[in-house]
Amino acid sequence: MTDATVTQPAAPGGAPKKTSLLKLDQRTRRRNAAEKRFKIYGMIAVGIGLVFLVALLSAIIVNGTNAFTQTFVTMNVTLNEDVLDKNGNRNPADIKKVSTFGYAPLINSALENKVESLGIETLLEDGGDMRAIMSASAAAQLRDYVLGNPDQIGETIEFRFLASSRVDGYLKGRVTRESIARDRNISSAHLLLIDDLKELGVVERVFNWGFITGTDASEARPEQAGIGASMIGSFFMMLVVLCLSLPIGVAASIYLEEFAPQNRFTDIIEVNISNLAAVPSIVFGILGLAAFIQFAHLPQSAPLVGGLVLTLMTLPTIIISTRASLKSVPQSIRDAALGVGASKMQSVFHHVLPLAMPGILTGTIIGLAQALGETAPLLLIGMVGFIASEYPNGIQEGFLDPNSAMPAQIFEWAKRADPAYYERAWGGIIILLLFLMTMNLIAILLRRRFERRW
Amino acid sequence: MSSFWLFLIIVSLAVIGFFVGTSRAMSVASGDKRKLHSLPSYYGSNIAIFTIVPSFLLLVIWMLAQPLIVSSSVRSHIPADTIDPGSTIGLVMSDVQRLANGLDVAVSQGFMTEEDARSVQAGSSDIRARLGQAGVVLGSSVRPEVLQAAQEYRTMTSTGDMLRAIFVIGIALAGFAYAFRKTSVTFRARNTVEKTIYTLLLGAASIAILTTVGIVLSLIFTTGEFFSIQACLSEVDNYEQTHLAALRAADMNLQNCPLGNVALLDQMTSVTGETFSVTTGDYLSAFADFFFGTTWSPSFGGGSELGILPLLWGTFYISVIALLVAVPIGLFAAIYLSEYASSPVRAFAKPMLEVLAGIPTIVYGLFALLTVGPLLVSAFGDDGALGLNWMQGGTAVMTAGLVMGIMLIPFVSSLSDDIINAVPQAMRDGSLGLGATHSETIRQVVLPAALPGIVGAILLAASRAIGETMIVVLGAGAAARLSMNPFDAMTTVTAKIVSQLTGDADFSSPEALVAFALGMTLFVITLGLNVFALYIVRKYREQYE
Amino acid sequence: MNDMRRLERDVDTSDIKISAKGVQVYYGDNHAIKDVDVSIADKTVTAFIGPSGCGKSTFLRCINRMNDTIDVARVEGDIRIDGEDIYDKAVDPVQLRAKVGMVFQKPNPFPKSIYDNVAYGPKIHGLAQNKAGLDEIVEKSLRRAALWDEAKDRLNEPGTGLSGGQQQRLCIARAVATEPEILLMDEPCSALDPIATAQVEELIDELRQSYSVVIVTHSMQQAARVSQKTAFFHLGNLVEYGQTGDIFTNPQDPRTESYITGRIG
The missing domain is CATH 1.10.3720.10 (MetI-like)
Structure with a gap:
């Protein structure tokens, strides 16, 4: 409501009365400047508040959206009868006796087969070494499947397992070659393997329903935890x-x-x-x-x-x-x-x-x-x-x-x-x-x- | 019979009562509603009320009283000499309760028959293993007197439960019958029902008082326990100092408070020739250690130093930083939005700022820990952008204070907004009419007029900052220290309440009980601030009403 | 068109202080003032009368641009003080209001001491060189508002502690302390008892010596007592304007007559 562009010399000294309204005196201009400053402080305050809001929300979105995707590894697992059901009579009690440790070799060999059949060269020796790319939950998932479907023993079935949290982090950019330098769980050879597997579509990031519907997991298995x-x-x-x-x-x-x-x-x-x-x-x-x-x-x-x-x-x-x-x-x-x-x-x-x-x-x-x-x-x-x-x-x-x-x-x-x-x-x-x-x-x-x- | 089923029974009795009462009223009026004093449904409600209210009250009182009576009776049967030195009757009682609950679980899961549970002997069978089958884990092997007490506990509880069922259902039926007999054409059912509803409304309103009483009592008792243990421990120190030689000769090493352990006390008296007793001086020194102690180093093995000053300092420091962020920004934002902003700007910015108030504190905590902390370290930390090396880790007073300040912005701004708007327009007109600019009007007329209210708002914000928990738990660090550097990690009263009470601490140890003393301090400080602030704000409002 | 008017005004160099031509005020869609023309003389008391809601206060608030503080208000037309268009872009309302003081319906002393209430205007406008100068202005203003004798011993007490009539005189003192040329009064006595009213009216008469006073009042008796000229407003129109005596004894417009005789209001 003021017009500061009017440039008039300051009112000459003397009675303040009878000054023209059309001339802004020095003091009024100073006061108007203070007015403007005060208003700007207010705008800055509101601005800071909004900036904080935006910063908070973007931190949440930038850091949080990754939780909604998860890396999975797809492979065919042969449910070997000699391992899972030695007596061959499909007795649930017997099948139950095989712990998740018993299932690990199946996954190892499945992984090895997959890598071999795709013709990927890797520095890793065998499936046991490669298994670091898999979540520890894979064996449990396999076991649950077998206990639920004992008639499938002996067949070869396609499974989609969770990849380990390091692999997941690698695909999301959270884990890099530098950051794993001192990591005992995973090496850069694994990451090379992952690069190849990803190219061939064996390893992929998909929407993570498990995060929304799943339950909490132990400290070592973040990839499995859900809310x-x-x-x-x-x-x-x-x-x-x-x-x-x-x-x-x-x-x-x-x-x-x-x-x-x-x-x-x-x-x-x-x-x-x-x-x-x-x-x-x-x-x-x-x-x-x-x-x-x-x-x-x-x-x-x-x-x-x-x-x-x-x-x-x-x-x-x-x-x-x-x-x-x-x-x-x-x-x-x-x-x-x-x-x-x-x-x-x-x-x-x-x-x-x-x-x-x-x-x-x-x-x-x-x-x-x-x-x-x-x-x-x-x-x-x-x-x-x-x-x-x-x-x-x-x-x-x-x-x-x-x-x-x-x-x-x-x-x-x-x-x-x-x-x-x-x-x-x-x-x-x-x-x-x-x-x-x-x-x-x-x-x-x-x-x-x-x-x-x- | 479990209390849940009991409750269900009296509720269904009441529902039946309602329908019976309604039809009874119609029948005494021979089908003509107009003859009745009240609507038929009031007669039904009357029966329902008489059925449910007294019986429910009895049920609640019984549920509160029975455990107290049972445990005090069992407690009196435990021989004093069976308590280990270094243990207390309270610890033994919690063993008894754990065992009794374990037996209950075992029976309910079919690992034991009711007969077994009642007659099993500690020596004859390994009760620990049998309970282990049922998934009940007991710490140590079960001693006969504890088992006996647990069995007694179970017997008394089950007898009590049976009596409870009989009495509660009896009272419900008696109420039913009484109200049913009163149903007549002239009976003023509506007035009775309304009087009951009035009482219920009054009761609901009194819950606020009950909550406060509950808070105060739970804080007072536990704080009292903390100070008596601390006083006792300080007397133990004195006692050891004076009788060092004698105690050493008898190979006695006092660590815990011996009170409650008669055998140990007797032994101490006989060894040293002086009866162990806690004096007022011990209490004073316990108070002094807590309120004026400058070291906070709890250790669950004993020998903790629990001085509150470093925690109060951390709380104070963080709150001050939070207020330094929140008050100017919140106040200026309120002024801008209420005095300057055009209505579209206001319609956008005001709800946006209020979004900040609706975000849970855990979000702010995470934001402090994972975003603001690392950001500050990258600026002020070792090898930071500013090369200052002031900050060692992401968690610091500054981190928590800054984030807490963000959290408080909408709180300060919406309170200030209310207060600024309460200043009458006539006041602004008076100033503008004299040729004051808008900002002069705000600074010299509106703000001074609103000052008491704004001070009240700031005090409320301060009380909020002092009581805030999640941000400091995640963002401030865990080290209790008295430092001036705002980039140091420090800790607060609330953060320590959390850390002392989560985890596996024994609730009767001073390290856990100290949390209640901290809670008491926090409660008193925030209550004082609130009462004072609300008083100021109320006075201020009255001035312009 | 503006230039034309300015020329026209420059010719008219009598002691007209305020001249308004074709003033329209809108509150949102509500047309509150309709085409009002009026010239107000210097060193006189001019009363605006009319039934409530007739626009007299609204018009008064146009003269020191207090309507600017209301978002939805819009003023059109031409209002000049000493020949200068007060709605000109170059005019700062702050400077204008220093020249055109205002006293409000309800006494609204600031929650400050009596001294600070009066000194507020001089301070913000920088009228005093030093503390002594300020003291002098405060005393002069309080004397002018006939409050000095009652207030001189309690200058540091809050202004809100005075009685209603004293508060209103304090507000008048506050207004005259900025040495305005025009004093606008919006029903200054409506919240006062008869004795306080009489004191304030007496004061208004004295203020006429130095200022051009415009007073809005709902009381015809008051208008008759204090004013030399009276304007009658009705439904946003200026119905009649003239010497107070003429308006009350010989109204030209039937609406004025109805109002004065109490038939509308």
Whole structure:
């Protein structure tokens, strides 16, 4: 709104009165410059904030997308009867006796055959040496197949095995020839072999469903680890949070907003709620550990306990937003209901609550999203350090058996100090953020759809 | 009968009660609703409430009380002289509980009959191996008195469970019958039901108080335990110093707190001629060691030094850096967005900044550990771009502080935004009408008017920074040190709470209990900041309402 | 066209302080001021009267470009102060507002001391050489606003601690401290009790000696008491403008008459 291009000499000394408005005096120009600077500071601040957001999101995407592809090796394995079923009677008990060690030679020879049949020259002597390119999970995968299909013993079948995390990292650019100089697991000869195999389509990177649906794996097998089991853990936790915090939160808000008398007790409740909303989440973890696990002897690492702790943590948030939406229902609605002879309770439950419901649901979803991403309290109730390597067997086990949760799983991977696991942690974050985004989107849509202007 | 089934039974009784009550009401009114005081469904609800509420309350109280009663009774039956020197009754009790649970598992999986579990003798069969079959791992071999106590524990628990089922179902049925008999045309069912609902609403609201009480109690008890152990250990030191010769002669080496171990205490008295007792002075020295100790070096073998000062310093340092990042950026962003930005810019930038607030802290932690840390090292570290050699590793105060600052930007900006918008427009008009520029108005009128509110917001942000866990666990490092270099790794109260309580530490050791004392300190500090900040903000709001 | 007007104005060198021609104001789609022409003389009190929502305050806010602070407001037409188009691109509203002071409907002292409230304008405009100069300006302004006697012993107390009437006089002192040439007052007495109103009205009459005062009021009695000239606004139009006595005793327009006799309002 100013025009700084006007160049006028400074107003000559004398009475400041009767100066022309069309001439900008020196002081005004200086003040306008300060104004502009101040505005630029503001822009810079907003800009920095946005730059941080972009940096954060791009770090997540750049580092995390690789977790969604995985390298596999395809080969034909002959399921040798002398190794797998010496008695030849297909007795499941006998077949079970062969451990994964027994399956390793099959893979070695399959690998050797593959390389030979393709005519690839390699410095590696035999299949045993070559097997470093394969995941340690290959033998277990083979064994599971044989146990499931004992009639296939003796046949030659095509399998797709996970490549080892080093090979996977090599294809993704995470592992280079320089970085493996002192690596005992893999040598540059392996990498040469991989280059050849990749050219021939034996080794390929495909979309990694195992990461989304799979379970956690031991420290040595990052290529096998997935976030599926902890997703289920998070799901059961959120179920607990939803089932407890929605009714309790709504009931507490109705009491405070509609019924509470003006007295000391109400004041104490209000002060408590606003303070609890600001108590660090780790303190809720301590409460969970001391009250639920040490005092009440609930099982450690169980989603039920996690859900209880997160419920206590989210309740203040939900109460605050629910009260806001109850408050936005105009008094005239209550008066109208009371006017036709409804009791106070009926006016609240029949009229006010349904009208406030969209707002309450929005607040609840946002509270749930907050709970879904919370990590610190889960660490204290034992959700880290536990390897969620199995899906729960049923509903009750889902609540009570030890499990991990998505953020806890991400933390666990971040702790393992292996670039392959870091990649998975970033990937886990992408999934977590997708969930949070969906929840927030639903909340926004709900708000848009049902927003009322009284 | 498990509590789950019990609960299901009373719920189904209540559901039945609802329908019975509704139809009963219709029948006493001979099919004419208008004769009733309340709608029929209220009579049904009345029965349901009388069925479920008292029985459920009893169930909850029973579940809380039974383990306490059982374990105190079993505890009193364990002979004091069977407790090893260096062990405590608490440790023995946790053995008993583990064994009892193990027997339960073994029975439920069919590796043992109920009869076996009740009669098995420690000597006669190797119970450890049999439980191992069922997947229950016991640490050491089972001693007869522990087994006996475990068996007693199981018997009492199962008797208790049976009594519980009888009483709970009995109360539910009695409530059912009482409410059913009261159903009549004149009975004011609606008022009763509404009164109950009112009580339930009140109860829900009181959960906030219960939570606070729960937090305070769990912190107080565990912190108390920590300090009594520390006081006892400091007395052990004194005692050893004074009676070094005598103890050495008797080949006694005191390491743990001997309190609770009567045999050991007697032996000590007889060896040295002085009764071991913990004095107020010991408590004072335990407090002093904790609050003024400048060394933090926990070691689970004993001989830990647990001084909180290095942790408080780390917390403080990181929070200050975080606030130095967040407050100017957040405040200026709020000012720009609320006072200058055109509405499309605001509509875009405001939600974008709020996205930062919605991102879970674990994400920020990973960002600190894997992105910001290495970036800072490449600038300030050995052979860094700036050639300063200030930074040894990626985890440092600066890393955590910077990332935490990013996290707090939207927190500060949205609070400041609210507060700046609460300054009445008349105030701005007054200043603009005098010929002040927009920025002069903001700096000299709006900000001073909003100052108390902004201070409150900054205090809330500070309390958040102090309580933040994941960023410091991943980004700040683990070394507790008192250093001025912001590129050093340091650690915080929250990070140490996590590290002391995760892992396999025994929860009764001072190294684990110290986490609760840290938690108490954290709670008190953040609570103080919050109460103060909320008070300021509330005062400020009232001023313009 | 602009040049034409300027020529025209240059000829007219009487003591007209503000002249407005063809002023239109839009709030978004709402046409709030419709083609208003008015000339306001120096060293007089001019009252704008009319029913609420008639545009009198809106027009007042055009004179010191306070409407600039409202995003949706748009001003067209020509307003000149001493012959200079205040909506000219070269005019800085900041400098304009130093020349055209304003007092608002509700007393709005800053949450600062009485002294700092009055010194605020002189400070930002750099009117005082030093602390003594500033002290002098503060005292002079407070005296002019007839507040000195009540406030001289409590200059360091917050301005918000004064009574309503005192606060409004403080705001007037604050406005005159920047040595404006024109003083705009937007219903300055609407939030005051009768005694405070009388004090402020007395003050307005004194201020006429040095300034051209434009006052918006909803009270016809007040207009009659304090002003020399009165403009009647109705639905965004300037219906009638003339000597206060004429307007109240002999209105030309039937709408003015209806309003004055209380039939519309």
